[in-house]
Amino acid sequence: MAVCVAVIAKENYPLYIKTLPNENELKFHYTVHTSLDVIEERIHSVSKNTNDLRELYLGLLYPTEDYKVYGYVTNSRIKFIIVIESTNATIRDNEIRSMFRKLHNAYTDMVCNPFYTNGDIIEST
């Protein structure tokens, strides 16, 4: 299972960050924040090279000793980040992909809500 899920706005501020309740939340905030470096770099290198449709799923961003950080960027540059524990070997790439796809669908549904203004902090009940 993922230990942290984050939705980051186009301008790189957090819209939503959820971590396992008994974990050190701040540490994950830092982890998510630092992973933006890699995401930005990937987006840049892709947009420079081709005009083709970009793959939304960025895959493993970078490994740390304890966690694996995966990234996904929508076409409107909303970033989804999922952090998995390194020891968890059971989750495969396909499952990460499907997790992102579900997250993307959930985000799309939320944006469709007429009471949500774009760019506001997301509140989950």
Add this chain to the structure above:
Amino acid sequence: MLSGLSCLLFRLENAFYELAQAYYHHESRVVKAHRDHLNKTTHALLFVRHQFKVAFYNELKQDSHTALKHYRQAYLHLHELRITDYNLLEIKTNSCIVNFKICKLCFEHNTPLDAISQFRRHVDIYKSKIGTADLAFEHSAWMSKQFAVFGDLFEEAIRAGLTAIQTQHPGFYYQEAARYAIARKQLCRGLCPAELKYPASDPLAEADKMEYYGQRPWRQGHQSLEAPSVQKEREGIQALQYRECQVDHSWLVIPLLSSAIAQFKKYKSPRMKRYLVVQMGEEYYHAKDYSKALALLGRVTWEYRSERWWSILTNILQLSLRCAYLVMSFEEYVTVSIELMGRYAQVPREEKIRIQMNLHKIFQDEVPEPEHGCEHDSVEKGRALWTTISAGGKSRSPIVVEMNSITAFVECKACFTADSFLCESPVTVKLGLHSFAPMPIRFSQLSVRFSNEAYNQFGIVVDENAVDDPIESTSYLKPGQTLWHTFQFIVEQDDVDCNLSIAGVDLVLGSLEGCCATLRWTDGGGDAIVHPFATQVHRKKVALNADFSVVSWDVLPSNYSTHISPREANLDVQLLQKGPALVNEFYLMTVSITNTEVAQISNVRTSISVVTAVADAVATAQPNTFLYEDIDLPCSQLISMPLLEELKPNQKVDNVAYVRCVDSGARLMCIQVSYQIPIDISGKMSMCNCMKEITSSIEVCEPFNITVSLTNMKFEKIEKVQLGEAFLSRMEVKCLSPWPVALQGSSLNLAKLVKFADEESLSQLTDVSLKQNDCAVEFRCLLSSGQTPSEIDIGSYSIEWRRVQNGAAVPFASTTVSLPTVEAEPIPLSLHVDMPAYGHMKAVLPLTYLLHNQTPFVQDMEIAMESSEAFMLSGHKQLFFRILPDSQHILRYNLFPLFPGYVTLPRLRVNMVRYSGVLDQLLSSVVPTHIFIKPFEKKVSA
């Protein structure tokens, strides 16, 4: 000589090299031979040892590939050993050495991926092998060392030419090393009690003289699974723990962090770098170097703030607040407190209240409460610092807090209530202050600064009430409420037509006499960082003149620049002119100004300029319109009329100016009139500058259409002229001007190769006056004097003219057209006929033909004179002769007319033997064919 020496050296080196290689080869063979007698079950340790030896000999032999192979073998054997708590340190120490060798060689072989995967395997194997729980810090230290050493190896490889990428570079390893170093510090804190004593037996005495790496000094050479003595074991652990306590861990962590920062900076990971800076700040905090920690944290807050990571920002600020308290940095303490009380700080309300109370205290010169979670002795030191300052009675020097760079608990929005103000009406500024503090707060002074400092006096509000007095007043801010101030003032005349802006807002916290902090916004405050990007996009625009008290704070507009527009001029300005103007003439314009103001105006300045469209200005580099204040004065593109001292109401003034345009088309004239008028602004009379500007267009047309054509002497149109032969130029002037135009005269300005056929050639168009569509024609007789056939330029034709109605006041204008260029061809023979204009019946009519050889050769000529029935003829009927080059032959005939009237002359045929046939056509244009013969006088009978 030298080359001989180096050659010898080279040979010597090779000889030594071979010797050394042979030696190492032999040694490794010895070890290998020894190994063959070994048994895996009993000599497992020796397997590792032998492989390492062989590898090392091979490395010395400079056979690094074989060395690597054997190191790998050694590593595998090492891994196969059974690990217990007692031999773990030895195994780890040895695996560390072997791993280092493998990684180093892999990098040297330029296979960095092998090195990385070897290292990963190494770390994965030993990560969980902590060993004795009491010495867990030893494991962290070992792990930290592994990462740091690998980071160094990696960096070395990069320096040797390897390229790293953003997600794989030494920075990550340094970072991990730092992380383990931090873990080591924490484990040390947990495992090593402060009151620990070093055991008297000194179990570590032998540590420097041990035979094998990684063994415990108190049980050297011991290989069984159990400890030989429990007592010794416990004392040994105690001694190690005591030693660990003496280590300054922070100084192990900080260099690792700074190496990592340098790497992440290099590989474009600014956020990671920032995170590491925060960690470094924390480490300095733990090392009790609070001012350093404060400086480091202060460096990164800006980025977290601008990216709106409030949770991280709050965490950093809380740490900064502690540091600021402990080193008694007044300015930092106030700034951080102000930000932590703000709406974006993710701090519970109680904590915010506590911070506000502390802030309140320091402005009362009291000592604030210490922050939570600080080291006890540091708190004591900090408190002492605060106490000495407040007890000393000296007020701290006032500080300035730049509010635009923090997200403070009080927000300010200043706005002009309109985008522009007329200079005679008062300028209004509305300023709102909104507090997000948990408790009410009082400010002692509010001042607005403007781009023109003269108005600063109008923007000051002072609150005299004591700071802790809960009376509502001008600057007592309750939580969640907005306080509005309105400022009004009249601008000075110097600022008319300028932009006026709010340069800043200052809010003073604390008493002005005592200790105070000035919260300073540049511009009008508002939403630089607080409301970034997204929220601004869909925000509805609130009108500047709306009632702000009903509008939500976040959507309030901020408009901190306005324009002071001049008073509207009340003047009637007209450009009187009767168009169209003619090209090149001095065209008279009249500027008529009527004062329609209620008062007398003064200092009336008028100027006229030509408005050039941008496209035109580029296309025509030369100006095509010139303005003259008077005909005698030099021209310019902008002229000023004489200054009018004063102009009474309804008085009218006319000024004249001339314009001369050098081509046709429309022109736009711009007339500016500026003046001063005394007006009453809120009871004070002051002079106000006004300006009126009108534009008026002038149509310009050509006065004439001049057509030029060439004819021969018989008035027949010709396309070519003949060298040395006279021809006529016909100028037809058609008047296009709607007004009668008087021609003063015309002149031909001839080019070099053309001259007048006569000595003097007078203009035939003197004192002629033309109405619209009238035509005037004149002829001039010209001669081309060139020697060679060419296109010749005849010259130009100009006429001097002026309008009839203008009279002598205006000088003549001149219109010039250039005459066509024609082809001039040479003729071999020129023929000139000399005869009277008419003849009389039965009276002798002398006729002379003059033939001129134009060629440089002798020409054979034959002529024949045909007879005519209208004449009797004497002279050569037929003749052959020669003409020398450039000389003449004269033929004389006497004719005797027989019939009156317009009769045909006898035809002369000339033939040049060399140019047979060509002459006929040539001569027919020159030789007259007819002549008029007057009949007999009629005798009028008396």
